[in-house]
Amino acid sequence: MGKATLLNQGRWAELLREFGIEGEAATFEALIAAYTQKHRHYHTVKHLEHCLREFDSARELAGEPAEVELALWFHDAVYETRASNNEERSADWACELLNRHGVEPARVERVRALIMATRHEAPATTPDSQLLVDVDLSILGADEVTYAEFEKNVRQEYFWVPSILFRRKRAEILESFLARPQIYNTPPFHARLEAPARRNLTAAISGLRR
Template sequence: MNLHEHWLESWRQLGASATDESLYLQLVACYSEPHRHYHTVQHLTECLALLEAVEDQADRPAEVAIALWFHDAVYQPKRHDNEQKSADWASRSILAAGIDHSVADRIHGLILATRHNAAATGRDAQVLVDIDLAILGASPERFAEYEAQVRKEYAWAIGPLYRRGRRKVLEEFMARPTIYSTESFRSTREAQARINISRSLAALR
């Protein structure tokens, strides 16, 4: 996938008359920060590729695309307001591009849905959140890589602290009736996600 071409096309579909090249470079720089190991350009690229496969399920695929571009724009592992800051940045950027406030508000809400603290509501939020959580149902090899990447991002957390926190996150996903909200992700990733998470929880114990 050519990220720059995807960026230009997403803004064109959103209705922007011009795109901010410096904003693109800022975002790529953010996803390339040295403290990131999972929330990187790799994750962004995987998410955008998944959207291409399921964009017909979204009501406003261009809005989902821009939300994906910004959803981890701000990422500091020790903070709890990353999604809020990312959503605020997206909203400011959309308004600066001369796009309607209603679009900015919807994308702001989509990014906040990636906090994963409640079930996603609305087709676009469900598609976005399922894409963001697709890694849970990845192949065992990619899931193992993801687990190692997340651990590196939390290298500052000593063993017991990390295991408790990670266990809590994974147990919350396992407790859901379904991890994924859309049928396409449930049919292709739900079973594997539960296998992956179960193995991870066993290792954490």
């Protein structure tokens, strides 16, 4: 994870104190173990750390920053490419932690909703979910080399899907983002990433549809 990693127990403990929770080093270790599973190529600790770094750059936009950050820690905690309920199971894990420590039900449900927003089935509707989704999708606006690596890693995670089917389904997913009036909803992310994201998506779709 590197010497300067944001994925450290100090940060984790500080975050949990915002919910009135002490300890939970075992959950921290379990999360790191989940993000380092061998079948992951993009949805790894590198992705999680990138998300935390992006979030740190825009933390002031969050209404409930602790809830957004906790949702980021858990949003890909469960990741099985043959399953369709990864976000739900990830949200269940986060909510089990919060419920076990008696966190206010309204906060628990907000965290659940934030994690479920990363299904990306529709544009996010609340300010905190818009920030979370912008962070998660920031890879779409990366430089061309980084974006190409992202696509390669996603393909590796779906190695078991026949090429023709993968290319069609992947193109449909990317087209759904491109069809949105705007990919990024928060002003800083929109200003910085909207144009490069649209260039990356257009090029990727063209390659997939060949």
